[in-house]
Amino acid sequence: xxxxxxxxxxxxxxxxxxxxxxxxxxxxxxxxxxxxxxxxxxxxxxxxxxxxxxxxxxxxxxxxxxxxxxxxxxxxxxxxxxxxxxxxxxxxxxxxxxxxxxxxxxxxxxxxxxxxxxxxxxxxxxxxxxxxxxxxxxxxxxxxxxxxxxxxxxxxxxxxxxxxxxxxxxxxxxxxxxxxxxxxxxxxxxxxxxxxxxxxxxxxxxxxxxxxxxxxxxxxxxxxxxxxxxxxxxxxxxxxxxxxxxxx
Amino acid sequence: xxxxxxxxxxxxxxxxxxxxxxxxxxxxxxxxxxxxxxxxxxxxxxxxxxxxxxxxxxxxxxxxxxxxxxxxxxxxxxxxxxxxxxxxxxxxxxxxxxxxxxxxxxxxxxxxxxxxxxxxxxxxxxxxxxxxxxxxxxxxxxxxxxxxxxxxxxxxxxxxxxxxxxxxxxxxxxxxxxxxxxxxxxxxxxxxxxxxxxxxxxxxxxxxxxxxxxxxxxxxxxxxxxxxxxxxxxxxxxxxxxxxxxxxxxxxxxxxxxxxxxxxxxxxxxxxxxxxxxxxxxxxxxxxxxxxxxxxxxxxxxxxxxxxxxxxxxxxx
Numbered sequence: 001x002x003x004x005x006x007x008x009x010x011x012x013x014x015x016x017x018x019x020x021x022x023x024x025x026x027x028x029x030x031x032x033x034x035x036x037x038x039x040x041x042x043x044x045x046x047x048x049x050x051x052x053x054x055x056x057x058x059x060x061x062x063x064x065x066x067x068x069x070x071x072x073x074x075x076x077x078x079x080x081x082x083x084x085x086x087x088x089x090x091x092x093x094x095x096x097x098x099x100x101x102x103x104x105x106x107x108x109x110x111x112x113x114x115x116x117x118x119x120x121x122x123x124x125x126x127x128x129x130x131x132x133x134x135x136x137x138x139x140x141x142x143x144x145x146x147x148x149x150x151x152x153x154x155x156x157x158x159x160x161x162x163x164x165x166x167x168x169x170x171x172x173x174x175x176x177x178x179x180x181x182x183x184x185x186x187x188x189x190x191x192x193x194x195x196x197x198x199x200x201x202x203x204x205x206x207x208x209x210x211x212x213x214x215x216x217x218x219x220x221x222x223x224x225x226x227x228x229x230x231x232x233x234x235x236x237x238x239x240x241x242x243x244x245x246x247x248x
Numbered sequence: 249x250x251x252x253x254x255x256x257x258x259x260x261x262x263x264x265x266x267x268x269x270x271x272x273x274x275x276x277x278x279x280x281x282x283x284x285x286x287x288x289x290x291x292x293x294x295x296x297x298x299x300x301x302x303x304x305x306x307x308x309x310x311x312x313x314x315x316x317x318x319x320x321x322x323x324x325x326x327x328x329x330x331x332x333x334x335x336x337x338x339x340x341x342x343x344x345x346x347x348x349x350x351x352x353x354x355x356x357x358x359x360x361x362x363x364x365x366x367x368x369x370x371x372x373x374x375x376x377x378x379x380x381x382x383x384x385x386x387x388x389x390x391x392x393x394x395x396x397x398x399x400x401x402x403x404x405x406x407x408x409x410x411x412x413x414x415x416x417x418x419x420x421x422x423x424x425x426x427x428x429x430x431x432x433x434x435x436x437x438x439x440x441x442x443x444x445x446x447x448x449x450x451x452x453x454x455x456x457x458x459x460x461x462x463x464x465x466x467x468x469x470x471x472x473x474x475x476x477x478x479x480x481x482x483x484x485x486x487x488x489x490x491x492x493x494x495x496x497x498x499x500x501x502x503x504x505x506x507x508x509x510x511x512x513x514x515x516x517x518x519x520x521x522x523x524x525x526x527x528x529x530x531x532x533x534x535x536x537x538x539x540x541x542x543x544x545x546x547x548x549x550x551x552x553x554x555x556x557x558x559x560x561x562x563x564x565x
Contacts, residue, residue, distance in 0.1 A: 001353075001355075004349070004352045005353075007349075007352075008349050008353075011341070011345065011349075012338065012340060012341070015340040015341060015345075016340055043527055047389035049410060091336075091337075091338075091339070092332070092335075093336040093338060094336070094398070095300075095302050095330065095332045095334075095336050096296075096336035096338075096350070096353075097353070098300075098301065098302045099301060099325055099328060099330040099332075100325060100354055101322045101326035101353075101354065101355055102322070102323040102325075102350055102353065103322060133439070133446065171540040190289070199551075243375045245301075245302065245303060245304050246304045
């Protein structure tokens with residue numbers, strides 16, 4: 001049953017130009033960065049840097065592209081997640097889902113997986129784009145895979161948070177702004193506590209947990225953080241929808 | 249076999265301390281069409297939301313074919329088709345796409361989906377609209393899509409909140425026929441403001457006012473109440489009330505606003521002929537004699553605005 005919701009969500013993203021435009025724009029941006037990265041590599045590496053400090057093309061280009069991706073997703077995900085529930089609230093289509101034989105968990109999970117599946121298209125695209133480097137060099141697949149996995153977890157966390165804010169309001173734009181602010185705050189949280197890295201608050205920062213993936217390291221602590229983050233917001237969303245049914 | 253399809257018992261719903269629906273109990277049998285009547289804000293839609301599991305009741309329970317809505321919501325919901333007051337349509341889809349999604353979500357098995365969609369479209373007169381975006385359909389066609397969505401999985405209970413709003417007269421007739429057809433096999437609950445509609449399609453009527461059930465009975469009870477043992481007679485040369493009361497069977501007589509006389513007669517008597525004979529004999533100048541029908545509107549107003557009177561009729565029913 002979850003799968004049916006996922007299909008419905010994906011269908012509705014592609015039913016409007018919105019989904020296609022976002023895909024096209026983001027792919028254009030990533031493509032440009034990729035090209036720039038490849039061009040710059042030789043200039044930078046053959047120039048001032050001492051041979052001992054030089055590093056591989058995979059890392060150089062990957063850093064470029066994944067750095068941009070994690071930043072751009074900060075804007076793209078709220079734009080995509082805003083309509084998930086608030087749009088249904090506004091056009092009063094929620095009873096359609098509520099009166100179908102589905103549990104709230106299935107509805108929420110379906111919507112979440114639908115959005116993550118859409119965003120995964122981009123992640124797969126980026127990975128494939130970087131793999132093309134392999135045609136003329138010996139590249140570091142592990143680095144790309146760790147980054148892809150990290151980006152996937154990051155994006156899924158964004159989506160879970162966006163879904164929750166979307167369930168709070170019947171105005172998609174309000175949902176987008178709220179989730180953007182919340183995500184932005186979580187992203188730069190570690191900057192605030194830069195002087196004291198052991199501070200608990202700093203540990204909540206999404207970016208900080210993405211850093212290890214960005215360096216090519218898959219750390220279970222970070223995976224646990226993202227998974228907990230996602231579960232928390234999905235649970236909150238389910239509870240919010242359940243409150244609708246209880247309080248009316 | 250227990251053929252009760254809907255059992256609602258002591259449903260109560262509070263909104264911030266105010267009772268929107270209080271202590272409503274009723275049952276619907278298989279093959280029955282139940283009409284839900286009531287003025288605006290009486291609690292019709294709230295009751296329907298509780299029946300379909302869109303709203304949790306503050307107290308009381310709902311059972312669909314014996315399955316409790318609160319304990320086993322998924323199983324109970326699978327037996328229901330629901331069209332809310334606001335049509336839940338995804339306007340970015342075409343009619344076919346939307347109905348396919350509806351069929352899938354209602355557990356229609358993969359190989360039957362196409363057939364179910366075709367069937368629902370045919371029953372709601374949507375065959376030539378398959379590829380149109382719902383957004384671009386007229387109000388009436390959107391309503392048809394809403395109804396199609398509610399019947400697509402051939403549910404045991406169909407719950408329609410004001411189904412004929414925005415339809416043209418021919419379509420209203422078709423939809424009424426459709427409701428009767430569904431009501432023949434399964435059960436239908438519908439709410440409406442259009443009283444003749446209730447008389448045409450429903451077997452059972454419920455009138456709800458201020459959250460309370462004020463009338464619950466068969467449509468024939470309502471009809472009998474409507475027709476009653478009354479005659480409306482027009483005389484050019486009106487007799488006195490005493491003269492009329494002398495005729496055998498007449499129990500009551502009064503002069504109406506427009507100079508006609510309303511005569512009430514006892515059960516199982518037919519004073520019509522005697523009245524005509526007397527009129528000819530005494531040359532009262534009879535020009536009209538007809539059964540006096542209280543309009544359904546009057547019954548409705550009577551039930552919803554005079555609480556005391558309403559309670560006695562409900563008991564009588």
